[in-house]
Amino acid sequence: MSFTEYAEKSLREKGYKLTKPRRQVLEAIEKAEGPMSPYDIGKMMEGKGRHLDQVTIYRVINLLCSLNLVHKVFSRGGYVRCDLQEEEGCHRFLVCRGCGHLQEYRDEALCRQESQVAQKLGFQAEHHVTESSGLCKDCQG
Amino acid sequence: MSFTEYAEKSLREKGYKLTKPRRQVLEAIEKAEGPMSPYDIGKMMEGKGRHLDQVTIYRVINLLCSLNLVHKVFSRGGYVRCDLQEEEGCHRFLVCRGCGHLQEYRDEALCRQESQVAQKLGFQAEHHVTESSGLCKDCQG
DNA sequence: AGCCAAATGCAATAGTGTTGCATTACTGCC
DNA sequence: GGCAGTAATGCAACACTATTGCATTTGGCT
Numbered sequence: 001m002s003f004t005e006y007a008e009k010s011l012r013e014k015g016y017k018l019t020k021p022r023r024q025v026l027e028a029i030e031k032a033e034g035p036m037s038p039y040d041i042g043k044m045m046e047g048k049g050r051h052l053d054q055v056t057i058y059r060v061i062n063l064l065c066s067l068n069l070v071h072k073v074f075s076r077g078g079y080v081r082c083d084l085q086e087e088e089g090c091h092r093f094l095v096c097r098g099c100g101h102l103q104e105y106r107d108e109a110l111c112r113q114e115s116q117v118a119q120k121l122g123f124q125a126e127h128h129v130t131e132s133s134g135l136c137k138d139c140q141g
Numbered sequence: 142m143s144f145t146e147y148a149e150k151s152l153r154e155k156g157y158k159l160t161k162p163r164r165q166v167l168e169a170i171e172k173a174e175g176p177m178s179p180y181d182i183g184k185m186m187e188g189k190g191r192h193l194d195q196v197t198i199y200r201v202i203n204l205l206c207s208l209n210l211v212h213k214v215f216s217r218g219g220y221v222r223c224d225l226q227e228e229e230g231c232h233r234f235l236v237c238r239g240c241g242h243l244q245e246y247r248d249e250a251l252c253r254q255e256s257q258v259a260q261k262l263g264f265q266a267e268h269h270v271t272e273s274s275g276l277c278k279d280c281q282g
Numbered sequence: 283a284g285c286c287a288a289a290t291g292c293a294a295t296a297g298t299g300t301t302g303c304a305t306t307a308c309t310g311c312c
Numbered sequence: 313g314g315c316a317g318t319a320a321t322g323c324a325a326c327a328c329t330a331t332t333g334c335a336t337t338t339g340g341c342t
Contacts, residue, residue, distance in 0.1 A: 158339050160339065178328075179328095179329075179330085180327095180328060195329095196330090199329085199330065218328095218329090
């Protein structure tokens with residue numbers, strides 16, 4: 001199931017309407033190579049002769065983020081599609097400082113250990129957001 | 142050694158000048174309870190009859206961040222002083238979704254494991270940025 | 283005291299994000 | 313297939329975040 005298909009299914013199931021702007025934003029994010037800013041998405045639309053209000057784009061992105069269909073990448077700015085679809089747990093990113101390449105992954109053991117460390121500090125962790133920077137396979141050596 | 146003392150020492154040692162704006166920003170961040178935006182710092186100054194240019198504040202903050210004397214808190218916006226001073230490694234945050242309380246910590250084992258997981262994916266991690274959300278001691282139960 | 287590189291102030295500009303309200307358009311129902 | 317009602321969008325305005333270039337100032341040195 002493609003990203004867009006999965007996202008549209010998720011929206012339906014949760015009772016959200018499947019509107020034209022939402023389809024368009026999903027399509028834009030599906031096609032994008034890396035993180036897109038709402039502004040980028042607007043420009044892409046404009047380039048195709050369509051028009052989408054910036055506010056609408058923000059609202060769509062917020063919705064998609066809240067459903068974990070899209071993630072914000074803090075260290076680079078912008079938003080990317082979630083590549084792990086229905087995989088539960090905390091999704092993390094590896095961000096290459098060489099080429100900017102982004103890889104999403106998930107690791108249950110890491111999540112568990114992180115929560116344990118928090119517990120020792122009296123904190124009950126619910127969600128972890130992690131972005132690691134370094135060098136990807138192609139940029140090493 | 143207080144935050145400001147330590148920061149001023151670090152600046153000197155690395156050859157950065159100890160200017161009035163830098164002292165003022167350090168003082169503001171030292172006193173602040175939680176994350177401050179550059180705009181907040183500007184307003185705080187204005188309130189005391191002093192004036193600091195926004196651009197200058199940004200530049201000072203960027204410098205302090207690059208020296209790890211101050212961290213940006215992505216999930217809340219704004220910047221906080223580093224509470225771990227000279228402790229090496231990746232500094233992480235626990236962010237309470239109840240009261241907004243922020244706690245900084247460090248855990249070498251976690252760091253190592255995170256790098257190992259990345260390694261298995263062919264990625265050579267250098268630095269990890271983590272913010273966990275959940276409930277602090279006071280907000281549980 | 284004076285030098286000078288580093289840092290600041292100012293002006294302009296661009297990107298990011300939010301709110302309120304009137305209008306439109308999905309979805310479910312007949 | 314049309315209708316009703318609610319959810320979502322468009323528009324306008326606004327506020328915050330952040331960057332660049334250049335003229336001017338100043339901290340740290342001799």
